[in-house]
Amino acid sequence: MRIIFAVYKRELGYYFRSPIAYAVAFALMLLLGLLFSGSVGQAVEFNLQAQQFQQQPITASQLISNVPTVLVFLLFLVAPLITMRLIAEENREGTLEVLMTLPMNESAFIIGKFLAAWTYYTIILLLTLIYYVMLSTISVPDAGQAFTIYLGAWLYGGAVIAVSMIWSAVTEDQIVAAFLGAATVLVLYLTEIGAFWASQQEITAGASDFIREIGLTAHYHSTLLQGIIRAEDIVYFILMIVGALFITTRLVEIRRWRA
Amino acid sequence: MTNEKQEPLIPPILLLGLGIASILVAITIAFTNSDNLVLALIAAGVGIGSLVGWGFLSQDQFSSVASGRALRFGGTSLLVTLIVIVALIAIYAGVRGLNLRLDVTQQENFSLPESARELITAYGNDPTQPPVRILAFYNDAASRDQATLLFDDFVQTSNNKISYEFVDPDQNPVIAEQYEITQAGQIAVVRLENGQPNLETALTVNSLSQESLTNTVIAVAALGDxxxxxxxxxxxxxxxxxxxxxxxxxxxxxxxxxxxxxxxxxxxxxxxxxxxxxxxxxxxxxxxxxxxxxxxxxxxxxxxxxxxxxxxxxxxxxxxxxxxxxxxxxxxxxxxxxxxxxxxxxxxxxxxxxxxxxxxxxxxxxxxxxxxxxxxxxxxxxxxxxxxxxxxxxxxxxxxxxxxxxxxxxxxxxxxxxxxxxxxxxxxxxxxxxxxxxxxxxxxxxxxxxxxxxxxxxxxxxxxxxxxxxxxxxxxxxxxxxxxxxxxxxxxxxxxxYENLPRGIRRDARAQDAPILASDNQLTLINFLSTLGIPFGILLLGGGVWFLRRSKVKES
Known part of the structure; x- marks a missing residue:
């Protein structure tokens, strides 16, 4: 545990000392801020007209999911940026071999790095709670739905970071790791489309459901984002993290064995 | 003069992954859809080509596999990984089978509100009322996931007197026509007589709503002659x-x-x-x-x-x-x-x-x-x-x-x-x-x-x-x-x-139904904070950290 914490502290310190981490957070918050203020402005304008024409108004519950939805989509770019250097850099600079000579096992090393990356993402996610607070000043958002939205976005982020870490362990090239990580996350994001395509084909009935269940969106967009907690969704994300970290550990072990 | 080994343009491991994935795709297509045999052949071709490419680019790895060394050591690792993945899938499948769901929305969007719950309970306990079935005509899995929670609530509250099923109107146009369904997303409620739906009693609800669905269930169950x-x-x-x-x-x-x-x-x-x-x-x-x-x-x-x-x-x-x-x-x-x-x-x-x-x-x-x-x-x-x-x-x-x-x-x-x-x-x-x-x-x-x-x-x-x-x-x-x-x-x-029937169950007004309304000052503050205050605050913080580190490096 001490080793995990030591690796975690070292990595987290790196994030907060690195201007790139702030630049990523700045770009993300600027984009999300523009989206939020734009959608609030539009909603207020629409509601003023809706009062006159007796239309159904836009409520805070409809708006509350906008920012987390975009955030989890952008994770296909952000997560690889966060994780690309985690192991690839150690490999390239040859520090991995040195670290592996220390009295610690690979899993502690990987978990520590993962937790640091996840903490960085968690801080960004917590920053977006400011939009919930702002929304609360002008309307009444559904607190239960907000809880599941953020819980889901947090777990989703953890899973995506863990998956992206695999590629950082596979290759020494950070750009290649980022590219492959982005591609993997995007594929996992778009499985819903694959499932829809499969449902239109005359292949086995369960194939469509199987493809869909592999993907990330089926476990977030149709349930947690709407205010529904399903045990299988929570377990999916946790298992995704566990599985990805296990594979990453195996890859690091293989490298050590090769060396 | 050092004999540096040049990094290949494409990482060999990528070709190995692509090769295995393509062959798996080819096998899947060949077994599940014989009409797309051409696609399977293309996938197989890509797979074999990638494996050959991997063999050329990474001759060490290839010879290691060929000699059996990788299989002896790497194979154990691969086997353990596969076992772990299978175990994780088994855990997921077990949890999925438990079907544990919870609607945590304050607006109770996916569960029965108290007024509807009382009615459905009374219906479930009345032996003179016939069972009914809800047929949700959905063509996407996301809608099914959301509706399942509410339908399960109907089933449990009615003591299994209400049943439900999902019907894809695109795949089952005849059934959709029988229930006069005109678009996906509509829900039909039908009375069951001797376990079979009596189509003449079917009523349609245009969208998923606890109130309208409750009213329709009660109306269908009590349909008079x-x-x-x-x-x-x-x-x-x-x-x-x-x-x-x-x-x-x-x-x-x-x-x-x-x-x-x-x-x-x-x-x-x-x-x-x-x-x-x-x-x-x-x-x-x-x-x-x-x-x-x-x-x-x-x-x-x-x-x-x-x-x-x-x-x-x-x-x-x-x-x-x-x-x-x-x-x-x-x-x-x-x-x-x-x-x-x-x-x-x-x-x-x-x-x-x-x-x-x-x-x-x-x-x-x-x-x-x-x-x-x-x-x-x-x-x-x-x-x-x-x-x-x-x-x-x-x-x-x-x-x-x-x-x-x-x-x-x-x-x-x-x-x-x-x-x-x-x-x-x-x-x-x-x-x-x-x-x-x-x-x-x-x-x-x-x-x-x-x-x-x-x-x-x-x-x-x-x-x-x-x-x-x-x-x-x-x-x-x-x-x-x-x-x-x-x-x-x-x-x-x-x-x-119908006097004793619960007609006109309406959705209770909740605070969350309030529309978003803001004064100009509030909007200005929101715009300022979200587009300038927060992002540029982070940038400023990042600049400060960079400046401090730069100073420290200079000092050292």
Whole structure:
């Protein structure tokens, strides 16, 4: 545990000392801020007209999911940026071999790095709670739905970071790791489309459901984002993290064995 | 001089992954979809090509695999990884099988609110109520995931009396057509009889909502057998007639919205026993006389009066016969003598005119004088800007001493400035009001209920309320057609049948339903904080950290 914490502290310190981490957070918050203020402005304008024409108004519950939805989509770019250097850099600079000579096992090393990356993402996610607070000043958002939205976005982020870490362990090239990580996350994001395509084909009935269940969106967009907690969704994300970290550990072990 | 090994353009491991993935895709396609064999061959080609490429680019790895070294050491690792992945999938499948779900929304978007829960529980505990099935016509899995939670709640709350299934309308167009589904997302609720859905009882809900679904379930479970028999009379309106003078729209509404069974019948159908007006299986039967310009012969009239004397229910809409010295069916002496004697009310041979409340003609009177307490008219009496528009209406009159066992209610009256003239006077083109003309308001629709035998009768002074032309005005506050079907619903006992049913469950208003509204100052503050304050604050912090680190590096 001490080793995990030591690796975690070292990595987290790196994030907060690195201007790139702030630049990523700045770009993300600027984009999300523009989206939020734009959608609030539009909603207020629409509601003023809706009062006159007796239309159904836009409520805070409809708006509350906008920012987390975009955030989890952008994770296909952000997560690889966060994780690309985690192991690839150690490999390239040859520090991995040195670290592996220390009295610690690979899993502690990987978990520590993962937790640091996840903490960085968690801080960004917590920053977006400011939009919930702002929304609360002008309307009444559904607190239960907000809880599941953020819980889901947090777990989703953890899973995506863990998956992206695999590629950082596979290759020494950070750009290649980022590219492959982005591609993997995007594929996992778009499985819903694959499932829809499969449902239109005359292949086995369960194939469509199987493809869909592999993907990330089926476990977030149709349930947690709407205010529904399903045990299988929570377990999916946790298992995704566990599985990805296990594979990453195996890859690091293989490298050590090769060396 | 160092002998540096050059990094290949494509990482060999990528080619290995691509090769294995492509071969897996090829095998999957080949086993699951034989039509796409070309695609399988392409995938296999890509897979083999990638593996060959990997062998060339990473000869060390290839020779390691070929010699068995990688399989001995790497193979163990791969095996352990596979075992772990399979274990993780098994855990996921186990948890998925538990089907644990929770709706945590404050608005209870995916679970039954308390009011609906009470109703569904009562329905589930009532052994006389039949089971129902919900068929959700969804073509996407996301909608299914969301609806499952609510449907499960229905199933559990009703003690498994409600079941549900998802039907993809694109894959099952025949089933969708059977339930008259026009688009994905609609939900049908159908009563189960001997385990099989009775399609005639199916009702449709357009979107997922606890309130509308609860109301529909209760309505389908309690669906009564109500019948409307429309008597075929000379120049009377017909339920099959789709022209403006027909009553096909009335027929459509009463069959689709109220699930009445309707049929045009003749007196012969009654006497021959083809139609049983006293069928004990029915929950309510109404005989309608939709106008008619000729009097019924005494024999035919006796069939009707026998039916009414036996406790039968009827609605009579009067037509106008402008031929001098002739009577319409409703104003004929034989019928009116019976009505006056048994029910204490009868039609007169006079028409109502109104020079204040009319539409283009003195005879086309407009009135909004409704009885506020009677089930037929209470809705109209409590609604602003609704009225009846008559083409020409006979007046009705009460006898001086009505039978003691009959309760009479004037449902609709003409305006206070109305007056009446006999058909003969009108035939002489004498429409202007004179001192001798009786002055209104006149009753123009009356409900009578015989408390001895339970017979219900509604008399309406004009048959144009029934016709298709009337229904075209319904959007502009003219409630002709609404009043017409209310007369049938009341006489059939439809309202009482559903009285104990939980109709009109409405969504409780919640704080979360409040619209987003903000002042200009609030919007400005939100814009500032979200687009400038927060992002540039982070950037400033990052700049500060960079500057401090730079200073430290310089110092060191």
């Amino acid at each position: 109500f019948r409307l028999y429309v008597l075929e009379v000379e120049n009377g309106l017909s339920i099959e007639n789709e022209t403006p003078s027909g009553m096909s729209i009335y027929n459509q509404i009463i069959t689709e919205n109220y699930q009445f069974t309707t049929q045009s019948i003749s007196i012969f159908d009654i006497t021959s026993g083809t139609v049983n007006l006293t069928d004990p299986e029915a929950d309510g039967i109404v005989l309608m006389i939709p106008g008619g310009t000729s009097a019924l012969d005494d024999e035919s009239l006796k069939v009707i009066t026998d039916y009414l004397d036996g406790g039968g229910d009827a609605v009579i809409f009067a037509d106008v016969n402008v031929e001098p010295n002739e009577e319409s069916l409703a104003t004929a002496p034989n019928l009116n003598e019976y009505l006056a004697r048994v029910y204490g009310v009868n039609f007169t041979n006079s028409l109502v005119l109104d020079d204040r409340q009319n539409f283009q003609s003195l005879l086309a009177i407009v009135t909004n004088s409704f009885d506020p307490a009677h089930p037929v008219t209470e809705t109209f009496a409590s609604t602003n800007n609704v009225a009846l528009l008559f083409d020409a209406s006979h007046t009705l009159q009460f006898v001086e001493t009505p039978p003691a066992n009959v309760v009479l209610t004037t449902l609709v009256s003409s305006g206070p400035d109305s007056y009446s003239k006999s058909i003969d006077a009108l035939a002489a083109e004498n429409v202007e009001q004179v001192d001798t003309d009786p002055v209104g308001p006149f009753p123009i629709a009356i409900a009578a209920e015989n408390q001895t035998n339970g017979s219900r009768l509604v008399l309406v002074g004009a048959s144009n309320l029934l016709n298709n032309q009337s229904s075209q005005f319904s959007g502009s506050g003219v409630v002709n057609i609404d009043l017409s079907w209310n007369t049938a619903l009341w006489t059939a006992g439809f309202f009482e049948f």
